[in-house]
Amino acid sequence: MTAPPPLPKWADLFVLPVINLLVAFFICGLIILALGENPISALVVMVKGAFVYPGSLGYTLYYTTNFIFTALAVAIAFHAMMFNIGGEGQAALGGLGGGLVCLWLAPSLPAGIVLPLAILGAAAFGAAWGVVPGYLQARRGSHIVITTIMFNFIAASLMVWLLGGPLLQQGQQSPQTEAFEPAGQMPKMHDLLGGLGIETTSSPLNLSFVLALLVLVGFWVLIWRTRLGYEIRTVGHNPDAAHYAGINVPRTIIVAMAIAGGLAGLMSINELQGVQHRVILDFTAGYGFTGIAVALMGRNHPIGIFLASLLFGALYQGGSELDFEFQSITRDMVLLIQGMIILFSGALAYMFNPPLARFIARVAAKRLEARHV
Amino acid sequence: MVDHHTHPASSGSGHPPAIELREISKTFGTVRANKAISMAIGKGAIHGIVGENGAGKSTLMNILYGLHRADSGDILIDGQITPIHSSADAIRAGIGMVHQHFMLVPNFTVLENVMLGSEGSPMLKPGVGETRALLKTLGEEFDMHVDPDALIEDLPVGLQQRVEIIKAVKGGARILILDEPTGVLTPGEAESLFKILRRMKQDGVTVILITHKLSEIMAITDTVTVIRGGEVVGHRKTADTNPEELAELMVGRKVLLRVDRGAARPGAVLLEADGLECHAADGRPLLHDIDFQIRAGEILGIAGVAGNGQTELLEVLSGLRPVDKGRLVVMNRTVTRQSRTDPEQMRQAHVGHIPEDRHRHGLVLAFEARENAVLGFHKSSVTGEGALIDQQAMTAHCLDLMREFDVRPPNPNLSGRNFSGGNQQKLVIAREIDKRPRVLIVGQPTRGVDIGAIEFIHKQLIRLRDEGCAILLVSVELEEILGLSDRIMVMNAGRQVGIVPCEEADEQTLGLMMAGIRGSDAA
Numbered sequence: 049m050t051a052p053p054p055l056p057k058w059a060d061l062f063v064l065p066v067i068n069l070l071v072a073f074f075i076c077g078l079i080i081l082a083l084g085e086n087p088i089s090a091l092v093v094m095v096k097g098a099f100v101y102p103g104s105l106g107y108t109l110y111y112t113t114n115f116i117f118t119a120l121a122v123a124i125a126f127h128a129m130m131f132n133i134g135g136e137g138q139a140a141l142g143g144l145g146g147g148l149v150c151l152w153l154a155p156s157l158p159a160g161i162v163l164p165l166a167i168l169g170a171a172a173f174g175a176a177w178g179v180v181p182g183y184l185q186a187r188r189g190s191h192i193v194i195t196t197i198m199f200n201f202i203a204a205s206l207m208v209w210l211l212g213g214p215l216l217q218q219g220q221q222s223p224q225t226e227a228f229e230p231a232g233q234m235p236k237m238h239d240l241l242g243g244l245g246i247e248t249t250s251s252p253l254n255l256s257f258v259l260a261l262l263v264l265v266g267f268w269v270l271i272w273r274t275r276l277g278y279e280i281r282t283v284g285h286n287p288d289a290a291h292y293a294g295i296n297v298p299r300t301i302i303v304a305m306a307i308a309g310g311l312a313g314l315m316s317i318n319e320l321q322g323v324q325h326r327v328i329l330d331f332t333a334g335y336g337f338t339g340i341a342v343a344l345m346g347r348n349h350p351i352g353i354f355l356a357s358l359l360f361g362a363l364y365q366g367g368s369e370l371d372f373e374f375q376s377i378t379r380d381m382v383l384l385i386q387g388m389i390i391l392f393s394g395a396l397a398y399m400f401n402p403p404l405a406r407f408i409a410r411v412a413a414k415r416l417e418a419r420h421v
Numbered sequence: 422m423v424d425h426h427t428h429p430a431s432s433g434s435g436h437p438p439a440i441e442l443r444e445i446s447k448t449f450g451t452v453r454a455n456k457a458i459s460m461a462i463g464k465g466a467i468h469g470i471v472g473e474n475g476a477g478k479s480t481l482m483n484i485l486y487g488l489h490r491a492d493s494g495d496i497l498i499d500g501q502i503t504p505i506h507s508s509a510d511a512i513r514a515g516i517g518m519v520h521q522h523f524m525l526v527p528n529f530t531v532l533e534n535v536m537l538g539s540e541g542s543p544m545l546k547p548g549v550g551e552t553r554a555l556l557k558t559l560g561e562e563f564d565m566h567v568d569p570d571a572l573i574e575d576l577p578v579g580l581q582q583r584v585e586i587i588k589a590v591k592g593g594a595r596i597l598i599l600d601e602p603t604g605v606l607t608p609g610e611a612e613s614l615f616k617i618l619r620r621m622k623q624d625g626v627t628v629i630l631i632t633h634k635l636s637e638i639m640a641i642t643d644t645v646t647v648i649r650g651g652e653v654v655g656h657r658k659t660a661d662t663n664p665e666e667l668a669e670l671m672v673g674r675k676v677l678l679r680v681d682r683g684a685a686r687p688g689a690v691l692l693e694a695d696g697l698e699c700h701a702a703d704g705r706p707l708l709h710d711i712d713f714q715i716r717a718g719e720i721l722g723i724a725g726v727a728g729n730g731q732t733e734l735l736e737v738l739s740g741l742r743p744v745d746k747g748r749l750v751v752m753n754r755t756v757t758r759q760s761r762t763d764p765e766q767m768r769q770a771h772v773g774h775i776p777e778d779r780h781r782h783g784l785v786l787a788f789e790a791r792e793n794a795v796l797g798f799h800k801s802s803v804t805g806e807g808a809l810i811d812q813q814a815m816t817a818h819c820l821d822l823m824r825e826f827d828v829r830p831p832n833p834n835l836s837g838r839n840f841s842g843g844n845q846q847k848l849v850i851a852r853e854i855d856k857r858p859r860v861l862i863v864g865q866p867t868r869g870v871d872i873g874a875i876e877f878i879h880k881q882l883i884r885l886r887d888e889g890c891a892i893l894l895v896s897v898e899l900e901e902i903l904g905l906s907d908r909i910m911v912m913n914a915g916r917q918v919g920i921v922p923c924e925e926a927d928e929q930t931l932g933l934m935m936a937g938i939r940g941s942d943a944a
Binding site for chain 1 (some may be wrong): 739799811
């Protein structure tokens with residue numbers, strides 16, 4: 049068995065992910081066929097449900113926002129070669145930070161002050177939850193995968209205790225805080241667009257989506273244009289070379305994990321300040337984990353992450369339509385499709401690499417020969 | 422210069438050659454690694470294959486050993502066409518291979534390593550007996566004794582290699598391929614390896630030796646094939662050629678093998694080690710009582726077998742490793758256990774460092790050349806003055822370095838791993854020399870670098886010396902140490918055996934000192 053020739057960059061970035069995606073959809077199609085439904089019409093329903101029906105695009109982009117934040121939290125850590133499984137806990141803590149700011153300040157201050165502070169609070173609390181595992185890894189050698197998983201559980205327990213005790217709304221049975229005053233609520237996109245004279249259907253999509261787009265750009269600048277980003281990538285690719293270059297490797301790891309935690313924390317702004325308008329239990333709903341798959345699929349690059357987030361957002365939204373339209377398909381089909389995509393784009397991401405690489409090399413060689421003849 | 426048509430004389434007396442390659446070709450993607458390579462090697466000959474990195478030597482040997490499959494061409498063993506599609510085929514055909522990087526299990530004994538793959542039965546006992554007997558016979562036959570019960574990790578490199586050879590010939594191999602076998606050996610160990618090879622030759626074993634050291638080709642081979650750009654550019658009888666001709670065939674132009682340098686004009690002391698020591702985490706001494714001074718405008722060479730403290734010395738001097746005892750004076754800065762230092766501070770003190778292992782320390786292989794060209798200097802003005810890295814400044818800086826140091830291809834956007842070893846090394850050297858260091862710490866500047874680039878790198882080091890830089894040079898290549906250094910310090914087991922002026926040093930005395938025998942004892 050000889051090693052395949054290297055895959056050209058364009059094929060690695062575009063062709064391979066598309067092949068993986070098509071295979072995942074193809075297998076899901078077979079399963080839908082086995083359930084006695086038409087896979088093509090199921091696909092049509094999903095696409096319509098995600099983008100075409102009134103309000104559906106808003107829902108899709110609202111889910112997309114969550115994925116962007118949690119995927120970036122995985123991606124930045126990954127650039128420092130850290131596997132951050134702790135997005136779930138970091139997002140939960142972010143919710144606490146942003147929530148405390150809103151509960152405390154929203155009754156007395158205007159939104160223009162409360163919301164930026166809430167964003168900072170969410171980022172700061174999330175960052176703190178990322179720094180501890182980062183420190184333990186960088187200075188004490190505790191494996192970050194283990195510690196971030198443990199920190200997810202600690203965060204979950206902490207939230208149960210806070211929301212069921214000190215922060216519980218007066219006279220409430222379900223674990224949640226008081227509602228945020230209007231100054232602590234993210235403006236809805238349909239309201240903002242309405243103000244500009246563009247009429248759209250009401251949806252949970254809020255200003256956090258714009259925040260997510262800004263953060264995507266900021267992420268790109270940070271990683272590829274700043275000295276800190278250079279240091280993070282150096283540490284990630286080759287810690288020995290980083291040490292040689294005079295970069296403080298442990299400190300860089302801790303900083304990267306702080307940013308990762310902060311990014312995950314921002315996801316809570318979309319959910320809590322944007323939609324729930326209070327801190328509730330388990331609002332992270334697995335976005336922290338799915339973010340890992342999104343980051344993998346997006347190759348830790350902002351553009352890839354945006355596209356992958358959009359895909360997962362569309363799946364979330366379009367998948368629920370399947371449930372309505374088909375008798376034999378339930379909402380679990382979304383999980384199945386997601387699972388297939390994660391399987392082929394994540395776990396088996398490079399399965400089609402060798403044959404594709406050989407194919408491209410063969411074509412290139414033929415062309416070269418043709419030119420020589 | 423290229424003479425395709427001189428076919429080597431096969432054994433002449435009517436015997437078919439032990440091994441013959443006919444028109445072997447192999448293409449990887451668009452790269453033609455081997456183009457119609459033919460050669461014939463007589464039974465009981467020692468045949469050398471030389472060529473620059475990437476010339477196609479390794480591909481050819483991998484085809485012969487069944488690790489790659491040729492696109493076309495035939496392999497003949499004893500005159501019979503023998504298809505070799507796997508290493509199992511090769512072993513069956515009587516071919517054994519000793520790889521450059523040993524394939525041994527360090528925490529197994531010699532016996533267990535030799536037995537590996539031929540245990541024979543579910544229970545180990547019969548296999549152990551057979552292997553013990555085999556080790557005894559082979560040891561006597563070829564004069565290569567090894568303690569069967571010693572752990573591999575406790576053995577010196579020379580003996581580990583002996584175990585590799587035993588593994589290669591245990592199944593009765595009649596053709597032995599050795600890939601760069603002396604890279605890690607002392608001159609003494611290399612000599613005993615050659616003794617074993619000559620012994621095998623007498624026994625009718627055919628040896629194929631891949632090396633870049635022309636002195637070894639001259640010393641031990643009977644015939645030699647030179648490969649350049651995937652093609653055979655010449656077959657020679659060793660007795661009828663000389664290193665200059667071989668170097669010219671390899672590179673395709675005349676090459677200066679001797680370094681051309683004038684006498685040193687030493688100035689002020691710029692680097693001084695005074696009772697320098699450092700320890701491993703478990704307290705084992707790595708460096709012990711190192712004392713030396715280097716003046717501006719001179720090169721101190723450090724000779725020694727790899728793994729005798731040179732790596733640690735480089736790490737301490739460049740700030741990668743703390744000083745545990747004694748002190749280090751770099752220009753006017755004193756570094757001790759208390760006043761720690763780090764690579765950033767050393768760099769700010771104008772100490773350049775060309776690391777021993779460019780893949781581990783010197784480069785980030787995934788980075789583009791222009792990003793590698795600022796490694797260690799990403800906070801300095803070469804990346805612009807603003808908050809963000811100035812992409813244009815970074816690219817321009819890289820292009821300047823590439824032009825001045827002839828890095829090919831001169832493409833700042835190509836990632837580090839896509840350059841050849843010599844060009845990677847030139848990029849690292851360019852980056853460090855460009856900052857006009859007052860002190861330069863150099864480790865293995867030409868390891869895995871082509872002859873043509875070696876000449877260039879040596880010239881650059883001499884130029885820097887003449888401009889008044891104090892240079893410390895670590896190399897396992899004695900020729901390099903002798904060719905460049907003004908004074909030579911020999912290290913053994915983390916200690917300095919002695920410092921000798923270059924004029925008084927020769928390979929023999931240095932070889933003895935490298936084995937730990939002091940100059941006075943040797944004389």
